[in-house]
Amino acid sequence: MMNESKRTASIALPQMRKWFAVKPLAVGISAIFLSGCGEEPELASIYTSIDECASDNPNYMEECTSAYKEAKDEALRTGPKFLSEGDCEFEFGQDNCEYVSNQGSSFFMPFMAGYLMSEVIDEVGDALGKKKKKRRYYMQPMFTSYSRRSSLRGRWFNASGKDFGSLGRRDVKVYQSDFKKKPTVNRTVKRGGFGKSVARSSSSRSFGG
Numbered sequence: 263m264m265n266e267s268k269r270t271a272s273i274a275l276p277q278m279r280k281w282f283a284v285k286p287l288a289v290g291i292s293a294i295f296l297s298g299c300g301e302e303p304e305l306a307s308i309y310t311s312i313d314e315c316a317s318d319n320p321n322y323m324e325e326c327t328s329a330y331k332e333a334k335d336e337a338l339r340t341g342p343k344f345l346s347e348g349d350c351e352f353e354f355g356q357d358n359c360e361y362v363s364n365q366g367s368s369f370f371m372p373f374m375a376g377y378l379m380s381e382v383i384d385e386v387g388d389a390l391g392k393k394k395k396k397r398r399y400y401m402q403p404m405f406t407s408y409s410r411r412s413s414l415r416g417r418w419f420n421a422s423g424k425d426f427g428s429l430g431r432r433d434v435k436v437y438q439s440d441f442k443k444k445p446t447v448n449r450t451v452k453r454g455g456f457g458k459s460v461a462r463s464s465s466s467r468s469f470g471g
Contacts, residue, residue, distance in 0.1 A: 423456065
C-alpha cells in the first residue's frame with residue numbers, strides 16, 4: 263500500500279520525465295484580464311513540474327510551487343478512481359496508475375501528468391480609491407492516457423474529462439469556468455467508464471485541437 267508521503271513522491275512519473283526530456287513543454291504563465299461580461303477564451307499554460315514552471319518564470323517560484331501542490335491535492339480529490347489497477351490501466355496505460363489509501367478508502371487512480379496554471383490580474387481600489395493591480399492564479403490538475411484503447415491517448419485532459427489538446431501543445435485555451443471548483447469524486451468507475459462518460463459529453467463541448 264502506498265501511504266501519503268509515497269504518493270506525493272510518485273506524482274512525477276519517471277516515464278513522464280523521460281518523455282518530456284525529449285519533448286519539453288516550456289511556456290510562460292499567461293495572463294487573464296477579468297471583465298464583467300460573458301466568458302471569453304484566454305490562454306493558459308501547462309507544466310509538468312515546479313522546475314519547468316519556475317525555469318520559464320523565475321519570479322514566480324512561490325506561485326509555481328503552490329499551484330503544483332494544490333493541483334496534487336485536487337487530483338486526489340477530483341480525479342477518476344478505479345477499484346482495480348487493471349481497470350485503471352485499461353484507460354490510462356500500463357504503469358500510469360497508482361494505489362491510494364485515503365481516509366479509510368482505497369482505490370487506483372492515474373498519476374497527475376501536469377498542471378494547468380493561469381495568472382489572473384484584477385484591478386482593485388485601495389483606501390484612497392486608487393486602482394492597483396492584484397495578481398492571483400488558478401490551477402487544475404491535468405492527466406493523460408498512454409493506453410491504445412483510449413480515445414484520450416496522447417491528450418491533455420482535466421478531472422472531468424475536458425480535452426485541452428495534444429501533449430505537444432504549449433498553450434491552451436481556457437475559460438474561467440474551467441477553474442471552477444469541481445465536486446469531490448468518491449465513487450469508483452468500472453473499466454472503460456471514464457472514457458465513455460467523456461465520449462458522451464464531448465458532443466456538447468468544443469475541445470482543443
